[in-house]
Amino acid sequence: MKAVTWQGKRNVSVDNVPDPVLQQDNDAIIEVTSTAICGSDLHLYEVLGPYMDAGDIIGHEPMGRVVEAGSASNLKVGDRVVVPFTIACGRCWMCDRKLYSQCETTQVREQGTGARLFGYSRLYGSVPGGQAQYLRVPHADFGPVKIGEDLPDHRYLFLSDVLPTAWQAVQYADVPKGGTLAVYGLGPIGQMAARIGLHLGARVFGVDPVLERRAMAARNGVEVLDFTSDTNDEIRDATEGRGPDAVIDAVGMEAHGSPIAKAAHTAVGLLPDALGRKMMEHAGIDRLAALHSSIDLVRRGGTVSLSGVYGGEASPLPMLTLFDKQIQLRMGQANVKAWIDDLLPLVEDPADPLGVDDLVTHRLPIDEAPGAYEMFQKKTDGCIKVVLDPQA
């Protein structure tokens, strides 16, 4: 089959690789009909190279049709399913508490990390990912979400990651009734977090340096601002001088605006893997511009909710401000299945309350993945969300 594989920094290719096969009786194999590229994939593309191996199949936002169903998979051939990016067993101590991204059955103990994720480096178990024509789905008795036949793929696809991640970010933000929310970063996660905030009744501000990302958010009802030195003052002026009740950081560790960390990122990308890993783990090279801005902006006693992925261990945080402003900080990989019952009716609603019809900017054959990664990273051609078609 064809699959998108990681080859090195800013280098992915489309290769012919062996088809996946059933390994456990609760596995399933799906034929992938749509599979998206995520901001998290850009971290693999740019800074997480020390944890990747050439040839790793990437991708964690797939959906498709079951072509082989293990005897204990609860699926049958022909079922149409979306596959959550977090791999969970559904029955351990963590899963009982709906902390699926911490599943104790699939935790990657040798790395000291949480649940396995599709296509997401040695840190998360080196599980072959979903940007491929076929995908082996472990724990298919719990993970895959069965969906109807009538609506097009893009209505359901974002149940794999973007929507539950954004929903969790808003739940964790804990905006009081009728309150205010600011969202840093208007990539796919920020777009959907902002729209979910509006849907749940908050007043929502969205911040991003990229014009067409602000334009997309604005046409979905978000009050948008560029990222400048005045942004936080403008939002404070609009919130009685206090700042919003909650801020979501949907940017992550590659924020624009911290030149020192950018130099460190570049250095890590160029070091031999073992040294690069040490530097990631111990020096901490996150670019924290969005996180620091979020902490500065949130009102006293408010909540900062991080959905952006962070990687380093020793990045300095403004502890004085965090403590003095009495800030709640919540974060983590999405517990995807915890939110599906809330989201499925919304994506199936003909009125499309979250505007899922307005997110995908590019649908391309899988062969075009290398150019698509470059376009998404450089934000050229108005690119906001790319869906790859493995069957085209």
Ligand SMILES: NC(=O)c1ccc[n+]([C@@H]2O[C@H](COP(=O)([O-])OP(=O)(O)OC[C@H]3O[C@@H](n4cnc5c(N)ncnc54)[C@H](O)[C@@H]3O)[C@@H](O)[C@H]2O)c1
């Ligand atoms: N927690 C989870 O489970 C989970 C799941 C999916 C994605 N993520 C993470 O969420 C983040 C966003 O993902 P995405 O797919 O939307 O990616 P993306 O790269 O398209 O979005 C990031 C956005 O942040 C903007 N940005 C950069 N610097 C900024 C700054 N200083 N201020 C304001 N905006 C800034 C960029 O212009 C871009 O629009 C990534 O870090 C990704 O890894 C987390």
Ligand SMILES: [Zn+2]
């Ligand atoms: Zn993703």
Ligand SMILES: [Zn+2]
């Ligand atoms: Zn579990």
